[in-house]
Amino acid sequence: MDEKILKFLPDQLAQIIQHRFNSKQLIDLEEIRLRVGRQAQMLFHDREQIIDEYTFKREDATTLLAKISEYSVYRLEEELRNGYITIQGGHRIGISGKVSVESGQVKAVTHVSSFNIRIASERKGAAKHLLNHIAQDQLMNTLLIGPPKSGKTTILRDLIRTVSNGAVTIKPSRVALVDERAEIAASYNGVPQHDVGRRTDVMSDCPKAEGMMMMVRSMSPEVLAVDEIGREEDVVSLMEAIHTGVQVVCSVHGYSMDDLKRRPNLQPLINDEIFNRYIVLSPHPKPGHVIGIYDKSFQQLTTNVRSMTNEVGRSHHDSVHVHVGRNRYS
The missing domain is CATH 3.40.50.300 (P-loop containing nucleotide triphosphate hydrolases)
Structure with a gap:
């Protein structure tokens, strides 16, 4: 797995993934889904894996949001309003939570409770x-x-x-x-x-x-x-x-x-x-x-x-x- 993704994951989860999976087993990993109060979910092309020994906590969500926004949520206000953030390496992190609406328009996503880390991949020669x-x-x-x-x-x-x-x-x-x-x-x-x-x-x-x-x-x-x-x-x-x-x-x-x-x-x-x-x-x-x-x-x-x-x-x-x-x- 790209080190750029591992550094954003909660330490406990990153360690579990590194110990449980080798690089070949992670080749077709497409998404990592994190939901407050629930176990982490890893989605591969043709299967899923629930990490039973790890539960994503509210403090983990706060830390993850701080990391992906480089500790300045206001800097990424527009991206957060769109519901996703692109991080280095081209990986994309979707978010959901409580939405703040002003004049019928989404102003911000607050109290973020779910993250969907989509693994970017290139397939040169695909076309x-x-x-x-x-x-x-x-x-x-x-x-x-x-x-x-x-x-x-x-x-x-x-x-x-x-x-x-x-x-x-x-x-x-x-x-x-x-x-x-x-x-x-x-x-x-x-x-x-x-x-x-x-x-x-x-x-x-x-x-x-x-x-x-x-x-x-x-x-x-x-x-x-x-x-x-x-x-x-x-x-x-x-x-x-x-x-x-x-x-x-x-x-x-x-x-x-x-x-x-x-x-x-x-x-x-x-x-x-x-x-x-x-x-x-x-x-x-x-x-x-x-x-x-x-x-x-x-x-x-x-x-x-x-x-x-x-x-x-x-x-x-x-x-x-x-x-x-x-x-x-x-």
Whole structure:
């Protein structure tokens, strides 16, 4: 486990984890959940582990909040209002507790009683077998569709990195990433903690609609990337950006193409055939499983994209058998 996480955990819990688990056993750890008055819960990809001998106490919660805010809760007031904090290493800590409301808006989260420590992880190569389907020298406008834990963010991050650096089928491009929830680049103090490529500029913790327009105006990107579009204002900004000539790669919550078509806010994107490629993902049997790839007319191109499951999975074993050649771009 990343030492950056261990230093935030209560000492007793950190010691238990270090003694009970080795590094190989922790490779597919996804979350650590801490609730005042209850035992710690560790969530792995396909199982959970309750730490019966440790109970998270109120004083532990107070200490943890002080650590993640660097002993200045006011410094992170905006992040706390959003319900999560990003720490060094790109790990994200969700919080819940009593909410203070003013004029119908969340002012602060007080008396924090639950923490969800989400373990950040990169899967370089997770998107490489999609490239032949979505890139011909330059990236096609692409939309990733999938439910929670289907690997959307992991694949989107790897696409951004690949487009930024260049690969066999795609030239290197300037990428503007609008990372509203700091999940893709996982910026800490403005610096990405994940590798999103050498030509990528990141706008984090900024609403998507405003961020897209800011990046198009100020950073002259060739590719615009954004996670979890869905609101009407997101769609308006996305269409404006496309009309400036940039390529786009985005993700959206959904279970199928039919699910996507039922989303009223997305109809302008669908009707104008903005996306050249739609990629539908599933969390089963593992995150990153490709159900199908479709063109702008919703014609299915393929259901057989090899190695995607293993690429996004957390196995140490590389079961990739497709030769992708050497990068010709640097």
